[in-house]
Amino acid sequence: MKPQLPRYGESTLADLLPSLGAHLGLPGVQDVLGLPDAPRYLVVLVDGLGRAVLDEYADHAPFLSGLDGRTITSGVPSTTATSITSLGTGLAPGAHGIAGYSFWYPPARQVLQTLRWPADIDGLDVQPQLTCFERLERLGVRTSTIAPAHFSGSGLTVAALRGPAFLPVTDESDQARRVDLAVHAVTAGERTLGYFYERQLDHAGHERGVGSREWLRELARIDVLVARLREAVPAEVRLVVTGDHGMVNVPRSLRIVAEDEPGLLADVTAFAGEGRLRQLMTGRAADVAQRWRDRLADRAWVRTREEAIAEGWFGDVSPRLASRFGDVLVAMANHGAVMSRTLPREFQLVGMHGSLTRAELEVPLLFA
Numbered sequence: 538m539k540p541q542l543p544r545y546g547e548s549t550l551a552d553l554l555p556s557l558g559a560h561l562g563l564p565g566v567q568d569v570l571g572l573p574d575a576p577r578y579l580v581v582l583v584d585g586l587g588r589a590v591l592d593e594y595a596d597h598a599p600f601l602s603g604l605d606g607r608t609i610t611s612g613v614p615s616t617t618a619t620s621i622t623s624l625g626t627g628l629a630p631g632a633h634g635i636a637g638y639s640f641w642y643p644p645a646r647q648v649l650q651t652l653r654w655p656a657d658i659d660g661l662d663v664q665p666q667l668t669c670f671e672r673l674e675r676l677g678v679r680t681s682t683i684a685p686a687h688f689s690g691s692g693l694t695v696a697a698l699r700g701p702a703f704l705p706v707t708d709e710s711d712q713a714r715r716v717d718l719a720v721h722a723v724t725a726g727e728r729t730l731g732y733f734y735e736r737q738l739d740h741a742g743h744e745r746g747v748g749s750r751e752w753l754r755e756l757a758r759i760d761v762l763v764a765r766l767r768e769a770v771p772a773e774v775r776l777v778v779t780g781d782h783g784m785v786n787v788p789r790s791l792r793i794v795a796e797d798e799p800g801l802l803a804d805v806t807a808f809a810g811e812g813r814l815r816q817l818m819t820g821r822a823a824d825v826a827q828r829w830r831d832r833l834a835d836r837a838w839v840r841t842r843e844e845a846i847a848e849g850w851f852g853d854v855s856p857r858l859a860s861r862f863g864d865v866l867v868a869m870a871n872h873g874a875v876m877s878r879t880l881p882r883e884f885q886l887v888g889m890h891g892s893l894t895r896a897e898l899e900v901p902l903l904f905a
Contacts (some may be wrong), residue, residue, distance in 0.1 A: 538870055540838045540893035543610045543629075545852040550611050551623040552899070553580070553779065554669035554730075558627075561678050561728050563669070566627075573904055575775040577723045579731040580765065582624065583759055584617060585739030585890075587783020588899040590747055597753050598760035600767075601778065606903035610810075611782045613850040613864075613868075614638070614814045615890050615897040617739070618651035620781035622697035625668045629852025633664055635696060636861040638810045638891070641818050648809045654692030657894060663696050670700030670730070674889050682728040683718045684734040685709060686852070709737065712762055716769045723774045725819035733766070735759055742784045742888035749887075767905045780900035784888040787812065792884075793833075793872035800828055809863065812874030812883055813891035816863025826865045838868045838893065850893070 539581075543549045547569055555566040560574050588608045595602035611620045612630045614637045622635040630636060635651065642649040645658060654660065679702075686705035688694050694703075702725075704718045715733075722731035738759060741752040767776050790890045795801050795808070795815075802808070804825055807818035819825045822841045830839045845852050845866050854862070867875055869892045876883060890897045 538835070540743055540848075540850075540868060540870070541610070541697070541895050541898050542849050542893070543612050544850070544896065545612070545629040547850070548609045549623065549629070550620055550779065551627055551629050551852075552609070553624060553777070553902070555627040557777070558669055558673060558728065559671060561730065563672060570607075570902065572669050573775050575773060576727060577729040577771070577774040579719055579723050579733060579770055579774055579776050581733045581735065581763060581766065581776065581778045582621070583778065583780050584616070584734070584736040584737055585729045585742050585782065585784050586780030586900060588901050589783055589896045589898060591901055593746065594753065594756060597756050600760045600764040600905060601901075604778065604903040606778075606901055608899050609779070609902045610898040611900060612852065613893060613898075614810065615782040615892065616811060616814075617781050618693055618697070621693075622664060623668065624781070625698040626664070626666055627669045628666065631846070631851035631854030631858065633662060633666065634858035634861050635851050635859075637809060637814070637816060638811045640816060640861050641807055641809055641863070648807055650891070660692040660695030661680065661699070663692070668698060668700050670698065670732075673730060674700055677726075678728045678730055680730045681722035681725065682730070682734070683715060683722060684732075685736070692851075698732070701730075706895065712765065715762070716765050719766055720769050723770050728731065734902040735762070736827050739784070743886050746786045746887035747784050748786070763905070776905040778901070778903040782890045783897045783899060784890045785813075785872050785894065785896050786887055787872055787874045787889045791871060792876050793873065794876050794878065800831060801832060803828070806880065808877055811889065811891040812876055812886070813869050813889045813897065814893075815867040815875045817865040817867065819864045829865065829867055836869065836871045836873055838870055840866045840868075842866065852897060870894070
């Protein structure tokens, strides 16, 4: 089995805002996704909403399942930090450099944890290129983000999504308030782009697993929320719904603990990424890659950085950003994961993502 590879520039999350921008007057871009024309858009990103899980559990999401649309992919790794940066910047991972949930950040000589961003590292330094929101604002398009209040000003928000007015959500269970904020966002000007972030499906998947009672309850709630958004926003607003990655359940029997495997961590100087796609830093990439290939065989796609870049995992990679990606990449091809005792919280996860399977990479792109 071969890894699923994104088609950057044709059908990925990185192509979404540039394609919308083509309808809003953004110069130098084209609508490669075939999006409906409108003066106002509301982009709803459902964290963890993969194409495969939406198809499998369509009965629990009748509104979403009934919408027109198509399938696109995230980038690699198929994880939130990388995906929302691709969304916000319109760039493939190799061009924006947010290389995973955690990745090697050479200026600080440390592994940067994107969801627990260090206070002494500026998101603008890590990702300085203009976001699509900033470019649209310069044209007079009013842009807004509706997201949990504590995301405002975070390192990842600055790196990935800076530019729009931030409309804080202080109580995520207050659906009426969230809908009101979305209406305010898309009616703030003649041309508008709102970004609405919903994260609870991903949390339920990580904690309880895809298909669990808790996960299905969140999917049904989100289906109703999106229907309410469509009803509440003006008719000329086009609703665009997508996900940042899919998810697979990882049984404990398929989890490999790196410290328990003789020799696997030899010559590895830093251990990053997530269980489904580990990134290993080492001065002996060929030797380390071969050891991992010998151990995992067809259960994983093991590549050196150069091999992964040549295959197109990250799109065109800027030379100044290449060293953020692992010297060796270990992407799981089955439903397994590589764990580490240095990351004990990850042992509690049921659903995981990050690799290059269709279940993780493919996400819906729906229009309402």
